[in-house]
Amino acid sequence: LRKKTVELAIQSMDTYKERKELIDKMVLLVAENGWVLLDDIKHHVNMIVQNIHALDNGLASFESTCEDDLAKCIADVTAEVPILTKKMNDLRGELEVNLVADTEQSPDNVLAFLEHKEETMIAQKKRSELLQDFQATLGQDISEYEILEEVQADLNIKLKLWRAVKEWDSVVGEWETTELKAIDQGALEKKVMVMKKTWVSLPM
Numbered sequence: 001l002r003k004k005t006v007e008l009a010i011q012s013m014d015t016y017k018e019r020k021e022l023i024d025k026m027v028l029l030v031a032e033n034g035w036v037l038l039d040d041i042k043h044h045v046n047m048i049v050q051n052i053h054a055l056d057n058g059l060a061s062f063e064s065t066c067e068d069d070l071a072k073c074i075a076d077v078t079a080e081v082p083i084l085t086k087k088m089n090d091l092r093g094e095l096e097v098n099l100v101a102d103t104e105q106s107p108d109n110v111l112a113f114l115e116h117k118e119e120t121m122i123a124q125k126k127r128s129e130l131l132q133d134f135q136a137t138l139g140q141d142i143s144e145y146e147i148l149e150e151v152q153a154d155l156n157i158k159l160k161l162w163r164a165v166k167e168w169d170s171v172v173g174e175w176e177t178t179e180l181k182a183i184d185q186g187a188l189e190k191k192v193m194v195m196k197k198t199w200v201s202l203p204m
Contacts, residue, residue: 020052070138077134081143084131088124088147091117095154100162107166114159121151 023045099105099113128145135142171191 017052020049023048073134074138074140077131077138077140080131084124084127085145085147088145088151091120091124092147092151092154095151095158100158107162107169110162111159111166114155114162118155118159121148121155124148125152 027045094117095114097113100110102110125148128143128148132142
């Protein structure tokens with residue numbers, strides 16, 4: 001952002017200098033013709049000249065350190081990419097714990113674990129997008145995070161599965177406490193079909 005601001009200022013400097021040259025010509029014309037400038041006008045002319053010189057000197061000073069700052073920024077972004085990739089790999093491994101595959105586990109416990117990992121995945125995705133934006137701004141090659149797509153796909157499957165298990169347990173619990181003659185057969189068949197579609201849609 002600082003670099004872009006300075007680049008815009010440098011581009012504007014030519015316009016400022018052109019205006020200063022015009023003012024210089026006007027002042028020279030006044031002097032050649034012996035015209036008298038009001039003190040306020042003299043003050044404004046001097047102020048414009050001083051401000052342009054100060055801006056010019058400031059930009060020159062910044063440019064002398066800009067390359068070092070840019071190199072450091074590139075190095076920081078480049079160093080963070082493999083660190084973030086490792087975190088994504090670690091997250092993928094965490095999704096393979098026995099807890100997720102244990103059918104005896106409470107759906108609430110498994111879902112709490114998976115939803116926490118989902119928050120971690122979302123944070124990693126946002127960070128990866130920010131790093132990609134930095135790389136684009138810095139003119140660097142854009143890093144790809146294919147593993148993040150794998151993690152997201154795996155996590156979505158597991159969340160969908162365990163949410164279906166929780167819903168099924170809830171439905172079965174209601175049926176078990178309802179008299180058989182009071183059960184709505186049509187609603188029962190509809191729920192079974194919905195759950196069947198959910199199971200079928202999951203990759204095995």
